[in-house]
Amino acid sequence: MIQGNVDELLLVGTIDESSFPKDVFITTKADGSFDVTLPKDFTAAGERELNILTYQGTTSPVIDVTYPDVEQTGWVILTEAPVESVLGSEVKTLALTIKENTANVYREALVNFTATAGDVTSQKTVKIIQFGVEKIIWNEEYYQQERELIISSDANEKLLVATCENINPTDLELKGNTSWLELSQEEGKIYAKVQENESTNMERKTEIGVKNTKTSVETKVSLKQGMAGYGIVLSKSLWKIVAHSENTNTQYNDGSANKLFDNLWTPDKANEKHVEFWGRNNNDDHAAVPYILTFDLGENPRQYDSFGFMPRLQWTQQAPKTVAIEVSDDLNAGWETAFEKKTGNCFTDAELKGSTNTYNDHYEGIVHWCKLNGVVHKRYVRLYLYESFQGVGKSVSLDEVFASDRTTVE
CATH class of the missing domain: 2.60.120.260 (Galactose-binding domain-like)
Structure with a gap:
């Protein structure tokens, strides 16, 4: 089978984004795959349908749902229904039922498509994400007594200082960059790239701010680096x-x-x-x-x-x-x-x-x-x-x- 036929074996996409429910959006990754993100209040009134995923191909795929977190399973139910014919190829929509998020927690589900023709198999996965109560979890290695972050005097590297839950990474705004510290975030993980403190009589201090620009909620914490030779x-x-x-x-x-x-x-x-x-x-x-x-x-x-x-x-x-x-x-x-x-x-x-x-x-x-x-x-x-x-x-x-x-x- 030639490569063109492999690509035609299974195509996964979405309906027009203008028809998405309010605050539902997709994030496309570098490899062409994408995630679907639901707001925390998407199921506030109970279970709800989500009919935005589409698929087509030269053979019918097997579709199943798996869950990365064993404590959050069974909350995505799927059925399929024909939608329309596009250029002679039948496009189907995947009708999903999203159960109520009673615990109001962050949760993920993986919708897996597997199409097989002879010896050739094509697999696609779409991650469904629903946010819950916003959380910023400060790294216990540096976060002391729920008061402040303190890093080693000899730290001269990129350190993980916090993990954000139930906040869309694209909505994160970071404050606190200095001449010796640079903040960044990758998929909701907050990093601080720091330089070694060579001073023998002065600690370094700054205040880190993590803001959700969509809700305007901002969390601040003090970060300190000790003097040369002091350790943590x-x-x-x-x-x-x-x-x-x-x-x-x-x-x-x-x-x-x-x-x-x-x-x-x-x-x-x-x-x-x-x-x-x-x-x-x-x-x-x-x-x-x-x-x-x-x-x-x-x-x-x-x-x-x-x-x-x-x-x-x-x-x-x-x-x-x-x-x-x-x-x-x-x-x-x-x-x-x-x-x-x-x-x-x-x-x-x-x-x-x-x-x-x-x-x-x-x-x-x-x-x-x-x-x-x-x-x-x-x-x-x-x-x-x-x-x-x-x-x-x-x-x-x-x-x-x-x-x-x-x-x-x-």
Whole structure:
């Protein structure tokens, strides 16, 4: 059989689009196939006929319906009826009955045409799509605690950040492009092409907007990229201090202890953002007692394997020299050592002085990462700050603290 006869074996098309029911449309693909899309309210009043598909050919095809989603089946019923004769070839319409979308969900059905003549078979498939309630599903890898998207500092690629359901891709409008981030969508999947953040003192932030131009509904979410070497930092939008030692009463009561997780750190001498813990001295019997702070990271925090300390950047000598870290899922029990106390296990003098060999004015950004005993997924973190580089019993100052998954940068 020659190719022309193969093509004539089965032809699938539609009636004139001007006769389509309201808001029903087709999307033609690069290979010439097409999808039929129904609005979510197409069956609002109950089951409904859809008679727009046509077919013809030199032999009668076998027609069946299959469903990609096993939970959404049996909602397309088909019959056939002759329509007219065109140039001597009988064109038939495929009469479909679309059952009510009682769950109001996105659903797909595949209408399969198979025509056979001798050893030659021609197959055509038309996808029937019906939208349901609009959904934007943010990628759990980056979407933290239903608050914000946070991507790795070393990300330099195209990342899937969201999947849209029940929104026609041609109706999607994206907002949020920057010099370091480019948004795109492919068949309802939202991608962010990002560049690596090489800054050591500045996070990147933008707001992503996804709009359905047909309904004018827009969803916005913050996207953040951490600083160089930070990996995927945990969102601090739900953090709070839920317990503390007596020697931190002043900083806890006046609220300054919250500066540890406000996402602000000192940019210059005139704008210091640090908190100083000073509730002890060398003459105190409790001079060696650590400052203790217990953080609640919020419900279902992302996994992390490191805890980071940013010193007082204006004057780094009060940075912690010796620390310990415990974690738990229960504030009142089950505490585990995640980073064991050892003298000098946090910052080094060289880290704090850098290339200038002084403790002063390190606005380029410094952080010391304490690598925990494996990857943890605990809600509560307890910090013990034992001493600074001024000595035991002296003040300890910090600009910020971080929890992070640094498996991608280590």
